[in-house]
Amino acid sequence: MLLLLGSAVLSGVVFKQSARTAAAGLACEGGFLAAGFILGLASALLAPFEFFALAEWSRFVALTGMAWLIVLWSRRYQRAGDICLGVVLVSFCGLYVWGRLAAYLAGSIENLNLDSAGFFAGFSNRRFFAQVQTMTMPLLGCATALLGDRYALRIRAARALKVLVWAIYVAWWVLAFLSSARGTWVGLACGLGLAMFVCPASARRLLRTYLIGALVGWLLFVVAFEVAPRLRGAGAVLEMYDADHYVVVADRLTLWSLAVDAVLRHPWLGLGPMQFMTLSSSGGLHPHNSILQFASEWGILATSMFAAALALGMTSLIRAARAASLENDPCGEWVAVGLIAGLAGGFVQSLVDGVFVVPTSEVLLFVLAGWAGGYVSRTTGRSAVEAPPLGILLRRCAALTILAAALYLVWFAAHFLPILATQADRPYAIGSMVLPRFWADGLPVW
DSSP states (O other): OHHHHHHHHHHHHHHHHHHHHHTTTTHHHHHHHHHHHHHHHHHHHTSTTHHHHHHHHHHHHHHHHHHHHHHHHHHHHHHHHHHHHHHHHHHHHHHHHHHHHHHHHHHHHTTOOEEGGGOSTTOSSHHHHHHHHHHHHHHHHHHHHHHTOHHHHSSOOOHHHHHHHHHHHHHHHHHHHHHOOHHHHHHHHHHHHHHHHHOHHHHHHHHHHHHHHHHHHHHHHHIIIIIHHHHHTOOEEOGGGOGGGGOOHHHHHHHHHHHHHHHHHSTTTOSOTTOGGGSTTOOSSSOSOHHHHHHHHTOHHHHHHHHHHHHHHHHHHHHHHHHHHHTTOHHHHHHHHHHHHHHHHHHHHHTTSOGGGOHHHHHHHHHHHHHHHHHHHHHSOOOTTTSOOOOHHHHHHHHHHHHHHHHHHHHHHHHHHHHHTTSOSSOOEETTEEOOOOOSTTOTTO
16 A cells, blocks of 8 residues: 555656656557546446445556656666666565575474465465466566576676576476466466567577476475475375366356456446446456456446557567667567566466456556556657657646545545455455455455
8 A cells, every 4th residue: 555655646746747758659558548547437436336446446546656657767777777677576586485485494394284275475365476476487587598698788697696596486486386377377378479479589598498497496396395295294285286276167257257248238337446246146256357357347448448558558568679689689678578478478367367456466567567668668769859748737637646546545445444354355245235356465455
């Protein structure tokens, strides 16, 4: 919550001063996003539970403000900004790996049984962690490959740094096998496939990095979670070997059918943001499909606007990646390949999972989107004069909207958080009214 509020305040302050410069190459995407949010606001105001719908709408507006800050950062600091964001990403993964390693060693010393379902601290569901891996694995792979390319970095990376990053990368693969989410494998494959189409040479090196990391990670996974527990006489419960873990297709189809029915009944403005749970027979908090989620809740019009912004943004990123490849800019090409694979993988996984309802996944996705936006805007070769002027009034309206959204989230959390905190991992109700999705770890309003 504090992250969104701080980002919204900062973006509101700098928006009217820097929007014109950073908008080069991003004006069309911004226009489609603005149109989508205007339609979403109308949908929220007409929703059955408008307070919750406005909270969902405000969260996405605040996340967009956070992404805008990253666009400005990336455009201003360029290569140094890329390195800084890469260091933050690797550090985040490294700290999480260190925490899971400490938990594993503590459990081994006390001879406790290992349970993969409860191993991922901070995530109420292992699939939520898998969503993070889908978007970060390509960037980690690109970081390991980049450290081995002395001509890309123009420096010779210290051996200790290479070993550290490789260790984090291999451990990330171990956790990927432990989470065993099918959406992650599909997302990684699709992201790599798109990168192979855009930058074949770099993508082939990324594929080799994948294969090496996956092979070593699989061997360590077998030793740590199958061989070692047996030698200690302890048990290990791994969800990947549970037959019930794979029988969920019928549930997805049921939710998708309900979402399609909601789209047909409310085609233009939808049920309202965060309102899918109000369907009494849904049996799910969300449709587990981002397109159906937005179409059923925000309406076809808003979904079309967001889809257009996504398509234009990805097209611009692909063009920037190809330009970096033609200009013999290996460092820029690696950054673009990692962003393309990460964003494409996250979107593909969102078609079968709730990427747009888990706060950690949403924040990471918008961080990558902001990073990609900054990369595109600084590599378009167009100056601020050539960028379409947004106008003082529009810039101020955008800044005030972001600030208002953050303040509404604060008010909403102050009024409803005490109730939500008592409802762990299930939808809750007030009287006979079933209210929208919330769970303990992954509260949409934080």
